[in-house]
């Protein structure tokens with residue numbers, strides 16, 4: 104519940120930040136546009152003044168406009184007092200041959216800025232009008248924030264959709280996989296219980312003793328499974344344990360369930376490997392890793408577990424003589440949904456990682472692997 108509340112707040116905060124960035128960007132470009140526009144107006148006025156003073160000395164207007172060659176960006180049209188076009192600058196030279204185009208431009212300029220009056224002879228009321236419009240740079244700059252925001256918005260929406268759909272796919276996989284794992288884990292002890300019950304029916308009362316023990320083994324197994332699932336998602340209680348014994352016990356169970364062609368060895372390099380763990384959860388880790396190892400060996404080979412420690416960590420290396428993992432997949436194997444098996448869900452190792460790193464603050468990784476020779480997974484736990 105709290106997760107969804109938090110998510111809502113995050114979404115809101117992000118939306119507000121995005122809005123602020125948008126507003127700031129628009130405000131800033133508007134400011135720039137205004138400044139640039141003032142600059143352009145100043146330039147035009149300067150040119151108009153230059154033209155005016157040149158005209159007083161000399162009469163050739165085209166020549167004067169040529170003198171003002173500094174203006175290479177701002178489109179201008181010069182008209183006489185009656186709005187007849189005399190000359191122009193910085194307009195598309197081919198289109199400008201067309202009078203209709205020039206008149207359109209003139210209208211546009213009229214709507215954008217007041218013309219600048221260039222007075223040549225005040226007594227005879229002889230003057231020209233200098234019309235101008237924003238330079239292309241300025242026009243583009245005005246449109247820039249809108250285009251930029253539209254692009255960023257589009258990009259943000261697309262990546263949000265892509266991310267949420269991939270997250271949904273991942274969640275689906277975990278849901279389905281978790282249910283399958285539950286059914287799978289419960290399946291074995293339940294079918295074995297059924298078998299014992301059938302046997303019990305056919306066995307005379309005085310010979311039933313060993314059957315009751317077997318029944319109890321299976322109910323214990325069911326209890327363990329319930330405990331495991333109830334531990335996932337809640338804070339597990341960690342206790343100091345001797346890892347030698349934990350591994351020993353867990354492998355004892357594995358040994359009864361694998362073919363006799365798989366040899367399981369436990370090598371304790373240095374006794375006294377104590378770490379703080381939650382036994383039911385850690386059992387699950389060992390079970391998943393050894394199941395994977397046995398799968399990789401196709402039911403035949405050596406499964407070696409080496410346990411050692413230094414001052415900081417207890418190391419548990421699980422080594423098999425199976426088909427190996429390519430180097431490029433060393434990290435990928437831990438991703439939920441990654442599997443190369445026909446009936447696999449790709450959940451085992453993601454669960455293992457979650458238990459080792461999430462619940463025990465340890466580390467797990469592929470220590471090394473060689474195609475056709477085998478793989479070593481290493482678990483590191485803090486020394487207790």
Ligand SMILES: Nc1ncnc2c1ncn2[C@@H]1O[C@H](COP(=O)(O)OP(=O)(O)OP(=O)(O)O)[C@@H](O)[C@H]1O
Pocket residue numbers: 391395396399423425426427428436437441442443444446447448449450451452453478
């Ligand atoms: N010891 C190993 N040797 C070779 N490949 C391995 C080993 N352990 C894991 N892998 C590879 O990593 C993949 C993912 O393992 P993981 O345990 O997450 O899923 P899975 O075993 O395919 O399915 P699940 O465990 O959900 O039934 C496996 O399909 C396999 O390709």
Ligand SMILES: [Mg+2]
Pocket residue numbers: 391394395450451452
């Ligand atoms: Mg597996």
